[in-house]
Amino acid sequence: MFEFFKNSQKLLGMNSRNLEFIRPYNRLRAKRLADDKLLSKRVLKKSGIAVPSLIAKIKTIEDLENFDWQSLPSSFALKPNRGFGGEGIIVVYGKKKGRDDAWVKADRSLITIEDLRSHIRNILDGSFSLSNTPDIAFFEERLQLLKLFKPYSYKGIPDIRVIVFNKVPVMAMLRLPTRESGGKANLQQGAVGVGIDMATGVTTTAIQGKNKFIEKIPGTNFPVSGIRIPYWKDILLLASKSQEISNLGFLGVDVAIDKNHGPVILELNARPGLSIQVANLAGLAERLRRVSGLKIKTIARGVRMGMDLFGGEIEEEVEEISGRKVIGTVEKIKLVGKDGKTIEVEAKIDTGADWSSIDDSLAKTLGFEKTIDEFEKLKMPYENLKKLDKKERWEIYKDIPDIVSTIPVKSSNGYTYRPMINIEFTMDTITIPTKITLVDRSHMKYPMIIGKINLNKFLIDVKK
Amino acid sequence: MDLNISPIIRFFLIEGVPFETIILILMLPIIATLIAFLRQVVGIKAFGIYTPLIITFAFLATNGLRYGVAIFLAVIFIGMLMRFILKPFRLLYLPRVAIMLTVVAVLILLLLVFGGNLRRTGLASVSIFPILIMITLVEKFVAVQIEKGNKTALILAFETLVISVAGFYIASWGALIKLLVAYPWVILFTIPFNVMIGRWTGLRVSEYIRFKDIIKKL
Structure with missing residues (x-):
């Protein structure tokens, strides 16, 4: 109680x-x-x-007598100016075929000029207005x-x-x-x-x-x-x-x-x-x-x-049922740099990518400058690297600071191997420690993409 | 009425104001306050404040409640019936109400003759003004019927009837009449009381009922 x-x-x-x-x-x-x-x-x-456009208004009985009915389009809405609760509104959907003095209403019934005239007379007389005061009738475009x-x-x-x-x-x-x-x-x-x-x-x-x-x-x-x-x-x-x-x-x-x-x-x-x-x-x-x-x-x-x-x-309901967070296709991400400083960026959620990646310049600001520089020095053509097995490749790069592995990445000029590092990021209050690829995204809109591997705690709502 | 009569009432009586009139006038603020309370706190709408008030007094002036109620119901019934009959004619508002008033007037006349015939002299001897007041009820009824539809009009008519009957019993309540005669100033207490309900922002009883399902789910 x-x-x-x-x-x-x-x-x-x-x-x-x-x-x-x-x-x-x-x-x-x-x-x-x-x-x-x-x-x-x-x-x-x-x-x-934006408002529905006005076709004509009828203020007095005189206006009504002189009204040119043929000036009306084939569909329109007739309303009392001070009507309330949707009373007194007539909507017509088209002219009756073969007649120019009759229209068709929503329920397929006919309404003639004579009917409209008597309805307008009622409107002018205040039958549909607050406290029955005299009113104005108007025609406006019918919304579709x-x-x-x-x-x-x-x-x-x-x-x-x-x-x-x-x-x-x-x-x-x-x-x-x-x-x-x-x-x-x-x-x-x-x-x-x-x-x-x-x-x-x-x-x-x-x-x-x-x-x-x-x-x-x-x-x-x-x-x-x-x-x-x-x-x-x-x-x-x-x-x-x-x-x-x-x-x-x-x-x-x-x-x-x-x-x-x-x-x-x-x-x-x-x-x-x-x-x-x-x-x-x-x-x-x-x-x-x-x-x-x-x-x-x-x-x-x-x-x-x-x-x-x-x-x-x-959203909360969905999150509760699924135990996962609902995110959009672009999310704000907090990244923790090497010196503990956090940087906020917008990331694209990309279910077509297996791994997450960040732009080289972003990696540099996060403190991975050396990793990128030294990786560039040891760069080798993709074809050569491909022939090697995992262990042999690792032998080449293992001395680069912070590097944890390499991965083949497809870009506009073919495949290349790129370095991966360990990093922690936060998306929608969930903190995820992960391996991430460092790539050149300078020509892209977002400096970071989040791939499938990091999305298992989320549901994606493309309209969010 | 030998008991306690306030000097001011005594003065009125000596000046020739009829006792009945004094009581009716003193009752007016009390009935009005009752109607305001029922609207703001309980949520009974009726046809505004004027109609239930005037109907209450019409009831008081007819000989006995039942004739008043009979006339009231007859008026509402005609209002309902005439709406259906007049619908195909598509008349403008005032002429339509005029036709209704005509029909109601004729019917009431028949009712009085019928009553006289049955030796129900009580009905026939009802004074003309309360009857006229109730005939005009039809306009209020038709106005609501047009604005809010038949159902709402019927509900409001029923609420008006309930309030007027309650008002009738209160206004003819012996103890209250005695109180007013002894202390006519008590009617001034309705003012602070109305200030209070005029500022009442809580839910009405009717709204508790209307929202009861969602209050549980909030």
Whole structure:
């Protein structure tokens, strides 16, 4: 019971959201910006942020009467400017063949100019706006579904909700439209919300509607976890940037990924919902507290902080199960030189190489100058050395300081024998004593490669 | 009512303010505070603060709770029914509400006649203002129906009913009435109490229920 109440402290409730976050951080002016889709679209666009492009807007009944319906493209989305919860949005996918007064909707049903007109009249009258105030209708380009999301979403287009506070993206959720939600990515209407690991952009746990935990996408056999969201870092940067522009301290940003344009901002939300916590199985209050009051100078730093602080759970899980560390294709390595001094370099992880190797000049700075110099003096053509057996070769080189063996290495001008030495390096907190080859990598990007022999304690994630 | 009457109440009575009116007005801050408490701490939303408050007083003014509840349910039922009937016509908001009000008004009239016929004179003699108040409930109901859907509207209507019934019992609670008559100033205590719940940032009871599964998994 005590544990229950202690844990509940980590969650953000309505009272706390309104009183401690929305009230002090979201000023009225900024809230007005978020509630006005056309205005926020314009402001974001001016600052160079990608938004779905505007086709036309209808402000009055007069505009509606004079509207040139043939100016509409074959696919578009019709939205109320101050709509909320995805209400009042109509998306058409193409013109009905052989007719220029009708379009086809996602469910293949027809919608005529007359239908659109009456819908717009409802919008203008405020049927879909907050507190029924008169509204503006607008047409914007229809976003195209990314192939990756196709199996997961029913009809509509999924979006990604990111909560940003103090420039740090603190939590995110992928929202997938379902049959129940009528193709809308809105949880209240029955869409699926999938939690996302902040560091990697990989999905974790999911809910349908407001509270129902699910393992698989409804109507399919696909597990909800393990979807890797493309452009992850770009999405976070976009979200964080739009927070700075909009001046909303506590903001929910909805990002969609268009097949052609990549991530675009759909809308800003000054009162983000709380279900994101259920989808992520994590508390917002706890995360917000950790970020609150920090002085974060740049967006890039805020994003990095969000990724570092609130991500990595999946990775840790993999590491726990396998007992191995997950690394990327390029890692930071600490090398210990002969005089005990450590040098940090970036190394390429190369599963095609048997052994690890370092560049000659790096070896020199580490204190192996003599080894290289004396090896060069005793250099012999590869063909001659090849004929000798191991013992005979060792006889030639054994007096060179620090050398432990030689090895044939393929380079651009054929094979050569290269010296090997003993050294210790540290990668991702694991220290490895090893034999390493000294080669000329001066024309390569990285001064070191890590080969198979040193990788048995690691798993490689090529996207990391 | 011989007991302890505060001098100020006595003064009001002498000046000709009816006793019932004084009690109702003194009850208002207490019911309002109850509604605020139920919203912020318990998490019962209802239709804001105005609707449950006014419905509570409508209940108090009808002769007995059951007629009030009957009218309330009739109004909500019509609201539900009319949504389906009016849907294909695709009407704008205000005309749609006007049609609903018309239908509700006619139905309530029938209900009163029916009551009179059954010699349920209690129903027929209900004064007009509480009935009017409850008829306007339909607008609130329709607004929520459009914004949040049928299910939410029904839940909120049910919550409003629960709060109003609770408010009804509190406002007709003898001990509380006696207390207010003796010490009318106690209503001022609702102010610091409201300041307290106005700053309450903890989870609501409803949120403990909503998040109970994930609290265990955190």
